[in-house]
């Protein structure tokens with residue numbers, strides 16, 4: 001067994017159908033008096049429902065979260081928190097809303113309670129991202145790690161099926177790269193494999209019946225595990241490509257993850273055979289398909305996009321994307337610096353066309 005370091009991260013998780021009923025207790029346990037409730041404009045009704053539940057403990061709602069946390073929105077939210085006398089934030093929504101909570105916490109140190117309604121997993125990480133002048137900067141800071149997370153599958157029933165599938169595969173991507181991370185450890189490997197299994201089994205059930213609370217619960221459970229892996233070990237080629245494509249070409253986050261993942265995993269297959277075997281086992285493809293093919297089929301059979309050309313990528317931008325990706329590479333089991341530019345360009349071409357990996 002290889003040597004490893006395991007840093008347990010402290011976050012309190014309250015899980016279960018109807019778990020939102022514990023919100024007031026959880027705010028009290030945080031030692032907070034007043035919460036600013038955050039959401040996107042699309043989820044303002046859910047934010048209002050949370051604020052109503054909090055009653056006098058609600059400082060107000062700030063329903064202006066958007067993708068990739070523009071610095072202007074972060075500043076406005078922070079000012080609102082101070083002006084309204086909040087001493088904690090409650091984020092109800094996906095990674096964009098949690099990200100806004102993190103931007104407030106980064107400056108103010110306010111504790112964050114997250115009620116996740118997608119499978120992105122940001123609630124389990126101390127990674128934050130803020131976009132300034134069109135450039136997204138990410139960093140890590142213990143102050144932004146949410147202190148409490150309430151996973152209530154009932155609140156995810158409204159997540160459209162298409163978004164459920166791509167968000168679920170976004171979560172799987174964290175676990176897949178965790179399995180071959182340079183700083184992986186046996187605990188994260190267990191979580192990664194179980195997280196992939198839970199989501200891969202839940203997605204077909206959700207597709208059949210979006211209001212299946214048990215399947216929604218399995219998906220959230222998987223998202224928790226996969227998000228924990230993202231928060232604990234380093235990500236590699238796949239996340240680098242997604243951040244390049246999402247950040248520089250303005251492509252939608254979860255869809256990009258869904259399309260690129262099978263291609264990135266195929267690229268790494270020979271360099272990380274044990275990780276591939278665990279992925280294939282978790283996906284249930286052992287013996288008849290590779291992990292990469294299994295991921296591609298999971299997306300295709302769930303009705304998700306499998307080609308970048310179908311989500312707005314321009315063929316003319318592929319060369320520039322390859323240059324950006326190899327310019328400042330992350331550690332990866334198969335190196336992908338400037339010397340591998342042509343292999344990365346080929347990978348992007350396959351992702352652009354939606355070619356099924358072997």
Ligand SMILES: NC(=O)c1ccc[n+]([C@@H]2O[C@H](COP(=O)([O-])OP(=O)(O)OC[C@H]3O[C@@H](n4cnc5c(N)ncnc54)[C@H](O)[C@@H]3O)[C@@H](O)[C@H]2O)c1
Nearest residue numbers: 040042043068094095096117118120122125127156158159
């Ligand atoms: N820092 C991290 O650790 C981390 C991890 C993963 C993702 N992220 C970031 O999170 C962002 C993406 O998050 P996301 O994919 O969750 O998307 P999102 O938060 O942008 O949500 C997408 C849309 O779905 C809506 N939505 C969410 N839950 C819903 C529900 N239950 N019912 C109906 N609509 C619902 C939202 O209101 C929004 O309109 C990206 O900016 C990404 O970089 C950060």
Ligand SMILES: O=C(O)CCC(=O)CC(=O)O
Nearest residue numbers: 127128129138170239242
């Ligand atoms: O907040 C970020 O943008 C960094 C982490 C992230 O996006 C993980 C992912 O790609 O899903």
